Amino acid sequence: MAEGLLAVRGLSRSFGGLQAVDAVDLDLRRGQLLALIGPNGAGKSTTVNLLSGVLQPTAGSVALAGAHLTGLPAHAVARAGLVRTFQNGRLFGRxxxxxxxxxxxxxxxxxxxxxxxxxxxxxxxxxxxxxxxxxxxxxxxxxxxxxxxxxxxxxxxxxxxxxxxxxxxxxPHVLMLDEPAAGLNSGEVEALIAYVHALRAAGLSILLIEHNMGLVMRLADRIAVLNFGRLIAEGTPDDVRNDEAVIEAYLGRRKPKQTADAAH
Ligand SMILES: Nc1ncnc2c1ncn2[C@@H]1O[C@H](COP(=O)(O)OP(=O)(O)O)[C@@H](O)[C@H]1O
Ligand SMILES: [Mg+2]
Incomplete structure (x- = not known):
């Protein structure tokens, strides 16, 4: 069995009265791809910010290859080998x-x-x-x-x-991708899938944060599903695809009065 590399336990973060991330456990094994998915507002980006040291958790711990990263600032987390991309890129255009x-x-x-x-x-x-x-x-x-x-x-x-x-x-020891397909057209998404697949095949450990369930089904070894800050399922793509709570969480967002959200 693949070795545990990134271990997250009880990770929590509140904003005022809102529990954005609520006692989340995650395990990424060496050389595998773990996808973290969930509808808009589920707490995915907050989780990435907590893991990368951009935000500090209100409770919980993060360990990379046994070394504790909890509470470290972003540059120290990156130096330890947990490196992220941003959902809204931060490139120097000129x-x-x-x-x-x-x-x-x-x-x-x-x-x-x-x-x-x-x-x-x-x-x-x-x-x-x-x-x-x-x-x-x-x-x-x-x-x-x-x-x-x-x-x-x-x-x-x-x-x-x-x-x-x-x-x-x-x-990086772990590459964390925050919604890398956001804003891409279908051809670009296919190219991205092929590239991430190749990175994974080359042995890189990847934490992929994604809104699009179809995309992660094709790439992930395991999938963790967030809804309203809580982990509602964790397992293989087949486990998750057939999980009733997951289906409900996704379909629930497609009710007519919430179509604006579903399009996002
Ligand atoms: N800095 C913040 N201050 C207050 N609320 C926040 C902040 N960041 C995120 N939230 C809230 O936390 C919840 C989770 O947001 P987010 O992590 O961005 O979800 P996702 O990335 O899954 O769409 C949402 O209800 C969002 O409005
Ligand atoms: Mg997000």
């Missing part, structure tokens, strides 16, 4: 694609962006190796020819790929 990807190499350094900007002679050889690696990642994503273009010139779907390349530059 910088070339390659430079944006290189920023990721420094996500695990305390010096952060400064190390990219103020590089001295001693760093040149390492920098060349990093550039080669960034170029390889871009080639793998079909962006090899776009490395020197400004990010803002590329279509949205390509920009989302740059975010993934940037996260991979940090050589």
């Amino acid at each position: 910088l070339p694609v390659l430079e944006n990807v290189l920023v990721g190499a420094h996500a695990r350094c305390a010096s952060g962006l400064g190390a990219v900007v103020f590089r001295g002679a001693a760093f040149r050889r390492e920098e060349r190796a990093l550039r080669e690696r960034a170029q390889e990642l871009l080639a793998g994503l079909g962006l090899g020819a776009d490395a020197h273009r400004e990010v803002r010139e590329l279509p949205y779907g390509q920009q989302r790929k740059i975010e993934i390349a940037r996260a991979l530059m940090a050589q």
Whole structure:
């Protein structure tokens, strides 16, 4: 059986009177893909923010390969090897694609962006190796020819790929993808699925946060389902597909008076 890598226990976060994440347990095994799904407002993004140190939990613990991450700030979590992408990308639009990807190499350094900007002679050889690696990642994503273009010139779907390349530059133990398919057209979604599948096949451990159930069914080893902050199911795609509470949680959001939400 695959080894436990990321263990989340009793993770909770409230905002005033609202319990956005309520005693959530998650287990990601090494080399597997765990999907965290749920309708809008279920608490997915809050969970990602708690896991990545952007938000602090009101209760619970997070451990990566046995090391406690609970309460650490975001840069320390990334340095420990838990690296995320953002649902709404944070790219530098006026910088070339390659430079944006290189920023990721420094996500695990305390010096952060400064190390990219103020590089001295001693760093040149390492920098060349990093550039080669960034170029390889871009080639793998079909962006090899776009490395020197400004990010803002590329279509949205390509920009989302740059975010993934940037996260991979940090050589994460766990890659956390926050709704990577959001805003992509169907062709772009297919390309994304193939790429995530390849990362998983290469042995990367992935936590995929996604609203679209069809997409995760094709990628996940296991699926955890959130609804109103609570875990309502956890299991294989087949378990979850047939789970009545899950079906109800998703179908319940499609009642006529809530169609605006269902379209999201
Ligand atoms: N910073 C915040 N302050 C107050 N309420 C929040 C905040 N962030 C999220 N929420 C609320 O927490 C709940 C879960 O939100 P979120 O984690 O964004 O859900 P999801 O990503 O699954 O759509 C929602 O009811 C949302 O309105
Ligand atoms: Mg969200």
